[in-house]
Amino acid sequence: MSLGSFGLLRSLNPFTPVVSVRHMNANRAVVTKIKRPIFARLHPVTAVLPDGSTITVKYKEPKSLIRFPIDLENATAEEKKKVMQLRRPKTKLNTIEDKGKAFNPMKYVKF
Numbered sequence: 001m002s003l004g005s006f007g008l009l010r011s012l013n014p015f016t017p018v019v020s021v022r023h024m025n026a027n028r029a030v031v032t033k034i035k036r037p038i039f040a041r042l043h044p045v046t047a048v049l050p051d052g053s054t055i056t057v058k059y060k061e062p063k064s065l066i067r068f069p070i071d072l073e074n075a076t077a078e079e080k081k082k083v084m085q086l087r088r089p090k091t092k093l094n095t096i097e098d099k100g101k102a103f104n105p106m107k108y109v110k111f
Contacts, residue, residue, distance in 0.1 A: 042058035
């Protein structure tokens with residue numbers, strides 16, 4: 001029975017059960033996340049508060065962890081120092097390659 005003829009039977013008998021059609025598309029076997037703007041339900045997510053305690057909240061996207069920012073106005077001096085060190089730009093380590101032209105093996109020989 002095709003879906004077109006099912007619609008005709010449904011119009012004749014309103015108590016006919018509704019058949020759901022399974023759409024076989026790329027979202028059935030997905031490797032990455034499904035890119036949708038709004039998720040159908042709220043997901044349980046672990047939230048880390050600024051004092052270090054954790055709670056479980058319902059969030060609109062499936063995430064593993066949410067960290068709340070530290071309020072710098074009410075933070076201690078140690079916490080402010082730690083946050084400022086994390087915000088500082090990282091310095092790149094410059095390395096100088098040794099060509100080995102000035103190497104003297106006799107310097108390491110013991111007599």
